Amino acid sequence: MTKERFFFRMWYYFRNGWSTYFAFILAAINTLTVTYYLAIERIPILQIIFPSFVQYVVIITAIGIPLLVIIGYAHFKKTKARRAEVDVNFETDPYRRRFIVNTELTLELNFRMIEILLKISSGENMSEEEKQEIKSYKEKLAKHVESRTFNNQKDYELIKKIDKSRLKEKQLD
Numbered sequence: 631m632t633k634e635r636f637f638f639r640m641w642y643y644f645r646n647g648w649s650t651y652f653a654f655i656l657a658a659i660n661t662l663t664v665t666y667y668l669a670i671e672r673i674p675i676l677q678i679i680f681p682s683f684v685q686y687v688v689i690i691t692a693i694g695i696p697l698l699v700i701i702g703y704a705h706f707k708k709t710k711a712r713r714a715e716v717d718v719n720f721e722t723d724p725y726r727r728r729f730i731v732n733t734e735l736t737l738e739l740n741f742r743m744i745e746i747l748l749k750i751s752s753g754e755n756m757s758e759e760e761k762q763e764i765k766s767y768k769e770k771l772a773k774h775v776e777s778r779t780f781n782n783q784k785d786y787e788l789i790k791k792i793d794k795s796r797l798k799e800k801q802l803d
Contacts, residue, residue, distance in 0.1 A: 662687055724780040731785040734792055
């Protein structure tokens, strides 16, 4: 690993640790402190509900943690916001895109190989049309592998093409 890569890796780990853990904890402490001493302490009705800072922290934590878990769950499982995040990550991360495309191509190739093996194992011969289809698929695959890089959009274009063809198949069913 080069010194430059090492520096950027450490920078990434630092930012991740800071934003995920340190800043989160400081923000929670800051929010609790500010809301209590600037709002609760100055409003008599709220002081009846939260007579001390410790009780305020305990009550807010008891309500806040389950509420935030529910909101986090809803974000991941029930909202379109998470889907948008995944789409953006796919569009901008060539390594993730490559992994997904490779998986799709591998699944399709395995499916075709299983079909051929089943046909051969049952004693059938492949027709010339089937052989030509396999050659065509091999050529398309070779062309794609040769033309794609992490900097171009070939993988992204291919996955969009695969999605469109599957959508058309579903509409015909």
